[in-house]
Amino acid sequence: MADHVADVVILGGGSGGYAAALRAAELGKSVVLIEKDKLGGTCLHRGCVPTKALLHSGEVADSARHAETVGVRATFDGVDIDAVRAYRETIVAKKFKGLQGLVAARGITVVSGSGSLTADRAVQVGDDLYRGDDVILATGSYSRTLPGLEVGGRILTSEQALELGEIPKHVAILGGGVIGVEFASVWRSFGSDVTIVEALDHLVPTEDIALSKALERAFRKRGIISRLGVRFAGAVQTEDAVTISLEDGTELHADYLLVAVGRGPVTDSLGLEDAGVALDRGFVVVDAELRTAAPGVWAVGDIVPGLQLAHRSFQQGIAVAERIAGLTPPVVPDTQVPRVTYSSPEVASVGLTEAAARAAHGDAVVTHEYNLAGNARSEILGTAGIVKVVRLADGPIIGVHLAGDRVGELITEGQLAVGWEAHPEDIAPFVHAHPTQSEALGEAFLALAGKPLHSL
Template sequence: MSVLQPRDPRCSDATWELDVSEPNEATFDIVILGGGSGGYAAALRAAQLDLSVALIEKGKLGGTCLHNGCIPTKALLHAAEIADQARESEQFGVKAELIGIDMAGVNSYKDGVISRLYKGLQGLLKGNKAITIVEGHGTLVGKNVVEVDGKRYTGRNIVLASGSYAKSLPGLEVDGERIITSDHALTMDRVPSSVIVLGGGVIGVEFASVWKSFGVDVTIVEALPRLVAAEDEESSKALERAFRKRKINFKVGKPFEKVEKTENGVKLTIQGGETVEAELLLVAVGRGPNTANLGYEEQGVKMDRGYVLTDERLRTSVPNVYAVGDIVPGLQLAHRGFQQGIFVAEEIAGQTPAVIDEVGIPRVTYCDPELASVGLTEAKAKEQYGADKVKSINYPLGGNGKSQILKTTGFVKLVRVEDGPVVGVHMVGARVGELIGEAQLIYNWEAYPAEVAQLVHAHPTQNEALGEAHLALAGKPLHSHA
């Protein structure tokens, strides 16, 4: 197989010798450790660029996103939306009755979605002659060698893409029965009567939203001062108001102290001695990098608390070794992994792609109501540019025709620099995640309010709210006051 010459600027004048090949060894242009979002995206793009690839995966191709994350959780959220529509149908003039939640049917629907996508991905990868799929646990045993079940795969370049796992906290023993993670929650065959959700981030509020729609008594416990604390404060407050209206209980600014099993479930003690009891405890405190016992540090890859450190071009401290996805500090999002995988493949092929702007990566939380954002929060913008240089505007969805039809409330918030471009877009409301594409373009193209205001947005759509907000920010509001 062909072997690429080094393209890494740090060693462009150096001679990089491969480890001496052994009989039980195969050589590739790229060896990728992990077949999740970042890994398989890198493999497909590299194959398009005529590079030979070994893609190593110990589980199922598609990784967390396809099997234990994005896809199954969003399938549950859609089932929850259908339940709410049935329950609330009479307000639309449709008489229907919600008899109950058939978890066997819900799981069949969810698993069917996963199965179809998985078969499609398998076909795409296995049908590509430039990609060799290796099943098994891979370990980095040399600076350019990965070993799987005694066989070595040498790569002119190595891409680390080993993904993440559901974290817990000291003193919390996950048993998969009363104390569970999102992995267990996705395969439950029953609807619990009550759940404590420990963690008010994206994972926590999404599961809380699902379970409430399924008729469960839900309480969220969050150590930080507000739910989804990484989002703009106005978005957090709007979600909290919506959750109160939905009777989803939450306690913020309340760190976990201990948990005890009871006769009927669990009892959680939080700061101040307050206790909460429920049938189940969902531990939703985030995801950790899956890098232990993979040989990374032993081969000189610099790490920080389990994360792989890279430069802006995703190069690690070891020449010709790259890292992508959840093991790289930053947003743990599938679409970030996709883009990083594509970037690394093009970088290795010598195309010098543009550096990924982490702030320009769109973020969506798929609870009810949805949250969607891109760019800087108002607080971050003021910190970066100065409070007197930042202006924001909040356009309520109450003035939007399609939002009235959907009976959703929320807003589109724009953050701009004085006499400059829009640097942040934040949205709350039903289905606002579908608007994030235009918002991403607005931020990444450094659009000025007047430039977006002159674009024609179809009526009636929620997308109009983006246009209306820019009209207002440009000083010529149509359906609102400036």
């Protein structure tokens, strides 16, 4: 067995792993990055990037379909799914090539293969052992399913849905979270009839209730059916269809069933517990600074309990690399990580929902909602939606929640407000350019500062 030594050995080359590698190398560390598939991981190749490319294709299809409403004569002749795939693959290939170039330029050693953790801060890949002063676990997540529901054929996860070579006439989606509503949005834009089944009472159920209701209204207007508060009972597929049974006795018939019930941590068969890493329901147990129970072993990204988001993984990877180098980056709680659902309309948020804020602070919570109907830029874009800001009475902003097309581009301002514990009175004097959707945030801040302009 060949023995290789580096300052930092990273198991997993997805968002958290490659961010840690780039930052550690920048700080003068020798780095070995082990990846069994491709650099960039799920986010780049099977998740964030390709799905957003699909959603943009859907947005263009909707724009072409409704062009006459803005005075443009356009002919809409449907969606060429092969051309959509080529567009998506081109985007991914460009980003992949760029990432490979960045990693090579930093002098990072990339090892292709499946690794497992061994004792004394080492990762075994085949007959080779890669030993580091520190090891970072960044193995990511996989698509979950439900007991008794076997994926295959016409029962898909998001990975298979991305590669689907046809536009279904009717598709059913099990799960009304981020992945489910994003695929519902794109398939509807492509012309499919879509039914979402969600066991909880609302779509995107972890979001503020105002955003869930706004999305549900918009989806009803688009013709997307949502079966809420009803549980899945079973599914039977034939060569050309799937029949889905619900616990209320209803049966749904679809060309395909997308299973979008969340993602689980990739931690099985990696030797983690034998090497002293503690697990809880498959997730790696870490302290506030992302150290595991095994000395010199860290964990980042989707295997760490909490939000499963690529940008959270980036941030954690960077922070661990800096701690290894002796720096002291701040701990960023999940409440300060922005969340975006890229459906049409989009949903974006940061901080506490009103319900969570009231559970923590009681009657000290004050909120304001501003309807995008009063925003000129939103009217031009043809989008409905809301801005909702949550603050403590005479205190800081603790939550910002947005629904509407393109509002994901606004959430960074909300993140700054929440992260810096800004008071609405601090922000109210700042000017938002006109006409922009950012003015809607400004209006909410003005209202909470006691001087509303375009709202009551």
